[in-house]
Amino acid sequence: MKTAGRSAAGAGDVAAVVAARREMNQRLASTRREGRSWGFAIGCLLVLAALPLLQFAGNFNYVLHMALYTFMYIAMASAWNIVGGYTGYISLGHNVFFGIGGYFSGMILASAGISTLITAPAAGAVAAVFGFLVGLVTLRVRGPSFIISSIALLMIARILFDNWDYVGGSNGLSVPLSTLPVEWAKLPYFYAMLVISVLSIAASYRIKHSKFGLGLRALSQDEVKAESAGINTKLYKVAAFAISAFFVGMAGAVWGEYLTYIRPNIFLIILVAANMVLMCILGGKGTVTGPIVGAILLIAFNEFFVAYFGASELNILGTGVIMLLALMFFPLGIVGTLARQGRLPRFLDWD
Amino acid sequence: MPELLEVRDAVAGYGGGPAILDGAALTVREGQIECMIGPNGAGKSTLLKAIVGILPLRKGEIRFRGERIDGLQPHEILRKGICFVPQERALFPRMTVRENLRMGGYVLEDRGELERRIDDVLGRFPILRERASQLAGTLSGGQQQMLSMARTLIVRPTLVMLDEPSLGLAPMIVVQMFEIIGMLRAEGITVLLVEQNALMGLRHADWGVVLDLGRTLFEGPAAEILADPRIQDLYLGRRSRAA
Amino acid sequence: MSDALQILILGITLGGVYALMASGLTLIFGVMRIVNLAHPIMIICGAYVAYWLFNLYRVDPILAMPVAAVFMFGVGLVLYQLVFAKEAASAKYSEMTVLLTFAVALVLDGFLGALFSNTQRVTTPPYATDAIVIGDLFIPTAQLYAGLISIALIGALVVFLQFTRMGYAIRATTQNRTAAALLGVNVGFISLVTFAIGVALAGAAGALVSFVFSFFPAKHWEWIAVLMSLVVLGGMGKLMGTIVGAFALSIVAAFVGTYAGATWSTITFFLALFLVLLIRPQGLFGDPIESA
Numbered sequence: 001m002k003t004a005g006r007s008a009a010g011a012g013d014v015a016a017v018v019a020a021r022r023e024m025n026q027r028l029a030s031t032r033r034e035g036r037s038w039g040f041a042i043g044c045l046l047v048l049a050a051l052p053l054l055q056f057a058g059n060f061n062y063v064l065h066m067a068l069y070t071f072m073y074i075a076m077a078s079a080w081n082i083v084g085g086y087t088g089y090i091s092l093g094h095n096v097f098f099g100i101g102g103y104f105s106g107m108i109l110a111s112a113g114i115s116t117l118i119t120a121p122a123a124g125a126v127a128a129v130f131g132f133l134v135g136l137v138t139l140r141v142r143g144p145s146f147i148i149s150s151i152a153l154l155m156i157a158r159i160l161f162d163n164w165d166y167v168g169g170s171n172g173l174s175v176p177l178s179t180l181p182v183e184w185a186k187l188p189y190f191y192a193m194l195v196i197s198v199l200s201i202a203a204s205y206r207i208k209h210s211k212f213g214l215g216l217r218a219l220s221q222d223e224v225k226a227e228s229a230g231i232n233t234k235l236y237k238v239a240a241f242a243i244s245a246f247f248v249g250m251a252g253a254v255w256g257e258y259l260t261y262i263r264p265n266i267f268l269i270i271l272v273a274a275n276m277v278l279m280c281i282l283g284g285k286g287t288v289t290g291p292i293v294g295a296i297l298l299i300a301f302n303e304f305f306v307a308y309f310g311a312s313e314l315n316i317l318g319t320g321v322i323m324l325l326a327l328m329f330f331p332l333g334i335v336g337t338l339a340r341q342g343r344l345p346r347f348l349d350w351d
Numbered sequence: 352m353p354e355l356l357e358v359r360d361a362v363a364g365y366g367g368g369p370a371i372l373d374g375a376a377l378t379v380r381e382g383q384i385e386c387m388i389g390p391n392g393a394g395k396s397t398l399l400k401a402i403v404g405i406l407p408l409r410k411g412e413i414r415f416r417g418e419r420i421d422g423l424q425p426h427e428i429l430r431k432g433i434c435f436v437p438q439e440r441a442l443f444p445r446m447t448v449r450e451n452l453r454m455g456g457y458v459l460e461d462r463g464e465l466e467r468r469i470d471d472v473l474g475r476f477p478i479l480r481e482r483a484s485q486l487a488g489t490l491s492g493g494q495q496q497m498l499s500m501a502r503t504l505i506v507r508p509t510l511v512m513l514d515e516p517s518l519g520l521a522p523m524i525v526v527q528m529f530e531i532i533g534m535l536r537a538e539g540i541t542v543l544l545v546e547q548n549a550l551m552g553l554r555h556a557d558w559g560v561v562l563d564l565g566r567t568l569f570e571g572p573a574a575e576i577l578a579d580p581r582i583q584d585l586y587l588g589r590r591s592r593a594a
Numbered sequence: 595m596s597d598a599l600q601i602l603i604l605g606i607t608l609g610g611v612y613a614l615m616a617s618g619l620t621l622i623f624g625v626m627r628i629v630n631l632a633h634p635i636m637i638i639c640g641a642y643v644a645y646w647l648f649n650l651y652r653v654d655p656i657l658a659m660p661v662a663a664v665f666m667f668g669v670g671l672v673l674y675q676l677v678f679a680k681e682a683a684s685a686k687y688s689e690m691t692v693l694l695t696f697a698v699a700l701v702l703d704g705f706l707g708a709l710f711s712n713t714q715r716v717t718t719p720p721y722a723t724d725a726i727v728i729g730d731l732f733i734p735t736a737q738l739y740a741g742l743i744s745i746a747l748i749g750a751l752v753v754f755l756q757f758t759r760m761g762y763a764i765r766a767t768t769q770n771r772t773a774a775a776l777l778g779v780n781v782g783f784i785s786l787v788t789f790a791i792g793v794a795l796a797g798a799a800g801a802l803v804s805f806v807f808s809f810f811p812a813k814h815w816e817w818i819a820v821l822m823s824l825v826v827l828g829g830m831g832k833l834m835g836t837i838v839g840a841f842a843l844s845i846v847a848a849f850v851g852t853y854a855g856a857t858w859s860t861i862t863f864f865l866a867l868f869l870v871l872l873i874r875p876q877g878l879f880g881d882p883i884e885s886a
Contacts, residue, residue: 145875147629317708
């Protein structure tokens with residue numbers, strides 16, 4: 001009969017546990033570096049802000065267009081991440097807010113001639129209010145039911161806008177072309193998208209490091225426990241949804257005027273939402289810089305693909321294959337995987 | 352002649368987490384009722400889950416009649432003759448009582464034999480017979496526990512492992528549970544029992560094991576363990592809590 | 595009155611088709627907690643099988659149905675082994691699976707689109723444009739056949755699940771995966787077969803759909819929302835709930851379509867979904883405990 005006393009075994013275990021914990025803390029401390037690379041971030045921003053200077057050297061409209069397009073997706077993916085990454089509610093119909101923003105500002109532009117650059121915040125606010133109201137209903141359910149309802153929401157929006165004659169039905173809205181000379185025509189939208197993406201990233205960063213963000217991540221783990229820990233989970237997730245909708249709505253407003261037309265089959269196709277999701281997965285869901293990395297990568301890939309194979313169904317196929325491989329082999333995304341291995345470069349570490 | 356079930360140096364845990372079992376050992380002799388006791392989180396349920404193949408071992412070995420069974424899948428282990436009734440009762444709530452029993456004999460190939468055994472079991476549990484066509488999810492807690500234990504009789508296993516069968520049941524019903532355990536033994540089935548209610552469990556057992564911190568601290572005849580002052584002090588001490 | 599009866603009949607026959615389209619989805623969700631967003635594009639795969647068999651070899655799409663089912667069964671086996679085997683083993687619902695199926699949907703959509711282009715197609719067996727006229731009532735034969743065969747197939751599925759050994763194992767795995775494993779069910783194998791059966795049902799539904807609706811690869815996005823609404827309505831993974839939901843909604847949609855225009859009949863499904871989420875989040879036939 002073994003007679004190992006309980007207290008002796010306990011004491012040994014405690015010493016071992018304390019040692020292990022100390023080692024763990026040290027490892028954590030070594031990955032958490034002091035300070036952020038603000039220099040890098042500001043440097044990037046300055047370079048991007050100076051990008052239009054290229055126009056003095058020749059026609060770089062394509063570069064500006066790609067940059068603008070990337071800003072837009074960075075803004076939207078970062079916004080999606082606030083809901084999908086932090087809170088864990090996967091929305092596959094998030095471009096509903098893109099459409100709402102686009103149509104709201106587009107209608108004002110078409111009827112009153114006020115530029116979307118001015119009305120974008122209002123468009124964002126409308127999208128946010130709408131997001132808040134929808135969230136009250138759809139965020140009642142978790143997991144598969146929520147995902148399905150997000151798709152259904154998109155489908156309802158598509159049918160409504162396709163059949164709403166006041167906003168042009170399936171032909172959509174046309175808004176006046178810019179009167180600026182062609183080499184500078186992109187400029188206002190370029191800066192607007194740059195600002196929106198910076199705001200979106202800033203919001204994502206602030207939320208991640210706030211009590212609110214902590215609450216969101218807690219409820220993504222276990223809603224009941226989060227609730228019993230005193231977090232108003234219902235308010236938190238609906239608020240996150242509304243904030244996310246705000247940035248997506250703003251991006252939609254500016255994008256509409258930039259394109260000069262706002263159509264259901266551009267704003268309300270599921271591929272737009274799929275892109276947001278995929279960018280976050282590629283870069284790293286729930287990280288601050290993941291959506292940025294993901295957006296840049298996916299857009300670069302798409303351009304490459306279109307250049308070689310043409311803009312065709314193969315593009316959808318390619319998107320699907322990348323998503324499948326990323327999910328199967330890199331579920332944490334680039335930033336997430338590097339962070340886990342402790343090899344995340346400092347300029348990407350904003351978590 | 353090897354013992355019926357032997358576990359040596361078992362180390363196991365959930366996911367990448369810490370080891371819940373940290374060198375646990377266990378011997379179960381054929382024909383006996385063995386009761387495993389220990390405080391919450393000692394690793395008792397984990398050990399049962401490891402034996403039955405739900406949780407893989409990180410280290411150590413499990414032998415059944417001398418043959419290694421660690422690494423096998425749950426359905427393969429069942430075919431060896433080990434039947435496990437987990438704490439959460441493991442019934443199919445949207446199947447009837449009879450269908451649940453039928454699932455109990457899923458591994459039997461002979462359908463006629465299966466139906467005969469079901470009728471035999473229903474004969475021994477009149478309450479279940481009354482409710483044979485009722486959905487299992489609508490039974491009371493005690494009836495559900497009775498059903499999950501009765502279900503083990505269908506396959507006629509060599510060893511039945513019960514994880515806290517008395518959990519959440521009224522004292523009257525607990526007495527019935529132990530009657531059923533006695534019935535299993537009378538059938539020649541060896542029983543390995545995990546009990547929070549240590550006194551009750553040991554009183555009905557031949558052999559006792561004390562598990563704590565993932566290790567086997569004591570084992571011996573149940574009566575001796577009951578009488579051991581150290582164990583009384585550490586694990587049986589607060590009688591009010593145990594009851 | 596006869597108007598209402600007419601609409602009711604159309605609603606019921608269509609309901610059968612929807613029920614079949616959604617039954618495979620429900621089965622897969624029930625057993626594996628996988629919300630298969632690729633299910634509708636798999637239906638379209640089945641429709642293409644029937645379409646080409648008909649156009650190349652004049653095989654009647656109803657006869658092509660078993661071919662489509664077997665073909666898709668194979669696709670299901672391969673897909674499960676390649677993509678889902680690891681995730682399904684975790685047995686707990688994870689958002690990962692839904693994203694995986696979404697990716698599979700994109701892949702199949704792009705693949706079919708590249709192969710056959712996004713032009714509208716429909717198989718045209720002789721009965722496709724026929725109708726049976728009884729007094730004032732008018733029943734399109736295509737829809738009638740498709741509805742009846744769907745109902746027969748669903749009946750066969752229910753019998754299979756209720757009375758066969760494998761059916762028991764599938765139902766048991768749906769209700770309690772761990773318990774099923776403890777009773778000797780090889781849950782990994784059951785998951786594989788169930789997934790393949792679900793995909794085969796999509797194939798069979800596709801063959802029928804091919805002469806009822808016109809189809810093209812990108813059409814599946816619309817169906818995703820429709821079919822998913824049925825699954826949520828039915829209480830996630832409960833076959834009977836889904837079937838009842840399919841009939842009920844198809845009938846309502848048929849009335850809405852007649853009186854408010856075809857556009858709005860589709861929206862019925864989505865509005866019903868939101869109503870259910872609002873009033874009874876666990877679905878009309880769901881248990882409150884399992885809604886999480």
